[in-house]
Amino acid sequence: MSSTSTENNNHSSSTAAAAADTAAVVSEFEPTTGRGGGPVDLRPIDQRVPEAMSNYNLPSSAATISTKVQRLHEQFPTFANKSADDLEDLLRFEDLFQAHIDGLEQVQLMRTLEYELREENERLAEVNLSSEEELRKMRENVAELQMFASSLTSRLYELVQEHLDLQKPYSPLLLLQRLKDECREVDGQAEDVAKRFLDKEDKIDSAECEDFVKQYRALRARFHSSESRCRLADAAYRSGSLAGVPLSLDR
Template structure:
């Protein structure tokens, strides 16, 4: 049986925790305390593997690679020493710096939000008032639109055309009534009466023919769908 040299024992203590384990490993729940000392390290017998592990340890864990076996045992044995070493790691310091900056930024944002609370509440009240005003204006708009539609009904093209037809018919009947009344007189008709009759009858027939012409044009335009531009006014 060959004796183990002190250097080999020291290397075994340093590298044994990186030896892959066999079979599934049950991980304990997360604790903030320092883990118990582990003395069941299995150092590989192949010197090449030992060299590779030492190189990997120096690349990935430089703070542990430079420590002796006694130092590593002290880190596992003393909680304060282990915590001080962990706190001195660059990654831990960077993480805590980022955590501090994040907390400071959150506090700043919280202060900004709290300082804007009164303004936001006032803006919300203004928005509620504007919404109520907009709702009342919308209701008034609907009322005005309905009033406008009601006012437009008597002046729709169809109703105006019907009124024009009624006017043409009334002028024709009025002219015929004047003519029948003049012809039904038994007494002697003076010349002045004849002149008055002719003037009145002529005016009535002129109005009749003018209205009849507009009625025909309007009726043709209404049937063709191009009623715009046709004079339908009943004023003379």
């Protein structure tokens, strides 16, 4: 009988201890109550500090509470290790909250990176300012060289145009035209010689006949030679074998 009562007492004690532990864990999430049972009024805080969690509704499910506690330990370990009083102090006192935030490793790393970035920007600014005079001189030299290069380019275009003007009389098209004119001129000379010989009313002796034949044959031979060269040159020009010289330079 005594053993049974002892077991019941032990069971009641363990149950009370478990209930006390559960109440201690849950009490961190419950709003703090005063003597009259109502919530304790906290001092108004600055907007930069999170709002007091006096109106937080504790989930009824133990699994949900366990999940939230685990998430709190994983994502906010610095807050998870604090008691309810400490959390209320952080919400009540702005300086204490700011000191806690400043002590976070992520914040310290961010400020270290910010400091290094600012130092590097200042160093680069000093380097750029020290090179200002040198850059100004280089800019002036570049402007002078650009003007000189522009003048040389203009002179080059002038010389090329002069060269093209000198080549115009010797272009394939003009030479072909001159060859055609020469061919027509020789043909006209031969026709004039034959007409003058045939229009003579006086008696023509053998010497005049020999001179006419010799002169006419020479003119006709010259005409046929010029005509043959003219046809060959015209065919070559039409086929593109003879490249013409441009009349002007496109800038």
